[in-house]
Amino acid sequence: MELKNGSKIAIIGGGPAGTFSAIFLLDLAQQIDLKIEVEIFEPRDFTFTGPRGCNMCGGVISESLVQKLASHGIHLPDELLIDTIDAYTLHTDLSSVEIRAPKDEMRIACIFRGAGPKGAENQPPIPWISFDNHLLELALEKGATHIQEKVKGLKKVDGLPVLSWGGDKSETYDLVVGCLGLNSPALHMFEDLDFGYKPPKSTKAYVTELYFGDEEVARLLGHSMHVFILNIPGVKFIALTPKGPYATLIILGDDIDKELVNKVFHAPEMQKCLPVGWEIPVQTCHCQPHINIGAPKNPYTDRIVLVGDCSSSRLYKDGIGAAYRLAKAMAYTATTHGVSEKSFQRFFRPACRKLDWDNRLGHLIFFGDSLMRPxxxxxxxxxxxxxxxxxxxxxxxxxxxxxxxxxxxxxxxxxxxxxxxxxxxxxxxxxxxxxxxxxxx
Ligand SMILES: Cc1cc2nc3c(=O)[nH]c(=O)nc-3n(C[C@H](O)[C@H](O)[C@H](O)COP(=O)(O)OP(=O)(O)OC[C@H]3O[C@@H](n4cnc5c(N)ncnc54)[C@H](O)[C@@H]3O)c2cc1C
Structure with a gap:
């Protein structure tokens, strides 16, 4: 079961997993002189500010990932990197300490997934550059096609996957790569196919973009990401990241509700990082996306494979880096070893297992932290x-x-x-x- 000249591949989802998959598939196919067609289904327009253009995330990527991407010809322009972080400030309930980046290449880059937060339309830097849009454009430059539609149906006819979208459109493919993330109800399409796929366990996180203005952000946060390990039951991790005139606040934990968000804002260590007398604006750009905290079951079968958050990821960090690794492993398998369940089992599964096993240790670390925190x-x-x-x-x-x-x-x-x-x-x-x-x- 191999890809041949003229094989058609559909990628459902144009987030990082989808665009990395397209880029690696097209690059590897070109290297072995294989002519394939890659279509990316992505309904979102990443050139919009606010929720309409955004894939909901903290937007920090390690410098080492930036360099790895560059080695594959995926360059991130300076205008995309809104801020660079060279230190972490760790806040506990009692005090705080700054941890500087161990080496220059271990700094962190900050990006926006869409074209800036809600309300940023008329604020500099204009235009805001979207990370996801930049990757999508790179995939299109390599030869992928963008279909701005939501996939509504997936079935198999004579062993080949068939997708349907729009009013009555449908098409048969040689390979379907599911890169839908975790926030899409369409994930059930893969569960309904009965090859044993179960999405990874997830929990809801909280992200909000706080506008303080450039000077206040520089004065209060500097080039440091502020991490809060506070004794607030239900909260695992809080991070406040400078991004130009904004600060991105992320709260990770279970069952985050309004009351818990209020507690975080009013914690004395958090107050030190907010402008004096600052109140949470009613209309602030915020969301509660799902975050991957477990391993999926059977993320592949013949001619179908899942990559990114709907497959294996990294616990509470580097989801974009994990999407990059799985996309690479998937593209290598599909172009070199074929698209059968057996090929994915042999050559794609090890990359998933490596992440899943490491996350088990991550859970242990966070469990140990929850015992020690009080x-x-x-x-x-x-x-x-x-x-x-x-x-x-x-x-x-x-x-x-x-x-x-x-x-x-x-x-x-x-x-x-x-x-x-x-x-x-x-x-x-x-x-x-x-x-x-x-x-x-
Ligand atoms: C609160 C929070 C903070 C995070 N912070 C970071 C961070 O700082 N750094 C980091 O590296 N990672 C971070 N992550 C993880 C990161 O966001 C994900 O790992 C990453 O977005 C996964 O990419 P993806 O392409 O798999 O999924 P997504 O980015 O979710 O993309 C999925 C795409 O599929 C599309 N789609 C969905 N359904 C359909 C359909 N039916 N048809 C067509 N298209 C469809 C969606 O429109 C979307 O564009 C964070 C996650 C959360 C929740």
Missing amino acids: ISFFQEAIIEVIKEEQTQEQVPPRLSTSLWDTFTGSASYRNIVVRSMHPVVLFKLIWQALKKLFGFN
Whole structure:
């Protein structure tokens, strides 16, 4: 079951997973002189500001991903990178500490998925450049076609997938790549085909774009992403990221509601990062997207494969980087080994399993954090160890880099666990915790 000259491929969804899939499929096919047709179904217009043009995300990408993309000819222009982050400020209920980027290439780039937040239409920088639109344009330059429609139906006829959209349009394909993300009700089309696909477990997150203006953002946040590990039940992680005149606030946790968002805004450590007397605007650009927190079941069968958030991703970080990896593995499999279930099982599945296994460790880290978070002397011990690492050049920044990598996509959870379990780090943490507990210096 192989792709041949003239094979038709449909990609459902033009987010990062869809456009990376198109780019890699077309590049690899060209290398082996295979003539394929790639159609991307994407109803959204990413050139719009606000929810209409946006795929709902924090919009931070690691410098290492920016460089990997560049090595594949996927260059992100400077105007797309709204801000660059070279430090994290970790806030606990008791105090805060700044963690600088371990190396220059470990900085973070900030992007908007659509053409800026709601209300940004008339604000500089105009025009706002959309990350998703930039990738879509690159895929079109490589030869993909964009069909601005929502796919409504998927069935198999004589072993070939058939898609339907619009009023009465339908088409048969040699391969269908599902890149719908997690916020689409159309995911049921894949479940209904009875090849055993189950979408990954997900939970709702909260994202809002806060307009402070360039000067206030620079004064309050600098070039630092502010991460809050606060003892608010139900909240796993809060991040406030500078993006030009905006600050993007993300809250990850379970069952986030208005009351919980209010608690976050009124936490004393958060208040320090907001302009004095600032109130949450009623009409602020906000959303509650689903975030991937589990592994999918059977994300492929003959001639059908799922990539991106609706398949395997990375827990609480680097979803765009995970989409890039899976798209690459899928395109390599389809162009080199064929589009049968067996080929995907053998050559695509390992990339999914690698992410799924690492996420299990990620869950363990977050579980450990939830146990430790209410223990104030442990929080203080972490801050003290980081302060020592950040102020004394001869001290290797083991805990600092582990935390940096927990918040970015720069390393796997496995690598983070190995480094933070270093005997020196454990000894220092226990020593600092005992000092705080018994009050001696
Ligand atoms: C709160 C939050 C913060 C995040 N922050 C970050 C971050 O800072 N950095 C990072 O790397 N990742 C982040 N992520 C993860 C990241 O957003 C995702 O991993 C990434 O968007 C996955 O890309 P995707 O293409 O799989 O899905 P999406 O980006 O969701 O794209 C899916 C596309 O499919 C289209 N579609 C849906 N249904 C249909 C249909 N029936 N027909 C045609 N098209 C359809 C949609 O319009 C959409 O464009 C965050 C996620 C959340 C929820």
